[in-house]
């Protein structure tokens with residue numbers, strides 16, 4: 001009997017050692033991600049936002065009206081949330097406040113990315129209502145782009161070749177609208193988000209649940225005029241990041257509405273993506289590129305996919321599988337193949353993303369949105385581990 005008790009105590013001791021080792025290695029890992037982001041913070045000029053970096057041309061800096069302007073602030077906020085590191089909080093505040101005024105920009109559908117990632121996280125983590133007012137104003141501005149005949153929010157204004165282009169990426173901007181209805185009690189934001197999601201589900205998705213990038217609509221009849229790509233290989237191809245945006249978008253639509261059709265869409269998109277992932281689970285820039293495997297990966301698509309799958313794993317009957325893949329993606333992104341060495345890569349965390357290959361722009365570079373969704377994926381991963 002005494003022997004059994006001793007054995008039992010020894011077992012508890014071994015398990016607690018294992019847990020302590022795991023906690024220590026998580027801490028070492030998070031410290032090294034934070035140290036890298038501090039290098040990044042130190043390289044940010046007061047008035048600009050670092051959008052991408054590559055060894056040859058250095059930083060591409062943008063102004064506050066670029067679609068990527070909210071990601072650095074959001075990355076600092078999320079990592080501050082995981083680590084409690086005040087240096088990151090200061091960087092988050094500074095990089096949020098420099099965006100002042102973007103909430104009135106009605107010329108872009110990307111206000112969700114720009115404002116919800118920055119001011120939205122700022123309000124979530126501080127409760128400061130000055131931040132909240134900015135996000136509500138941004139939601140008011142964003143819905144001015146909604147056309148009830150089309151049933152969608154217009155994406156781009158910059159080309160006459162389309163009447164009313166809607167890109168699959170725009171699913172991401174709906175999260176802010178769902179939030180705005182919860183905060184204000186006004187259902188108009190949520191109604192528009194649902195209409196937009198329904199129209200996207202109807203017209204962007206093919207039978208195999210791959211998505212086209214751009215659908216152009218007739219503003220008088222609401223009919224579909226064209227289905228095209230802008231950043232993918234061709235009109236029939238499956239642009240990697242577009243698939244990830246859709247997965248994330250329908251997952252959040254299910255969270256906010258509990259409509260089974262959104263869960264079903266998210267699961268079928270997830271299954272499509274997973275069936276196209278290579279051995280290291282990091283997406284190709286376009287899943288239809290005939291040059292695969294000799295073509296570029298897109299770490300940003302992988303990070304968005306991982307973050308979405310961590311969330312979807314909590315809603316789906318196939319959650320175990322989605323969790324396993326999300327972990328495999330984050331493990332791969334955290335390896336030296338994709339995660340930059342300390343102090344290198346301009347302080348960006350991840351290497352190897354693709355911005356716009358057909359446009360010959362930002363190919364195989366570090367991108368600020370890859371880091372944002374990577375850190376968000378880590379946050380979701382650690383939240384799930386803490387729940388265990």
Ligand code: GLY
Pocket residue numbers: 067169231241355
């Ligand atoms: N929304 C633009 C992109 O994903 O590149």
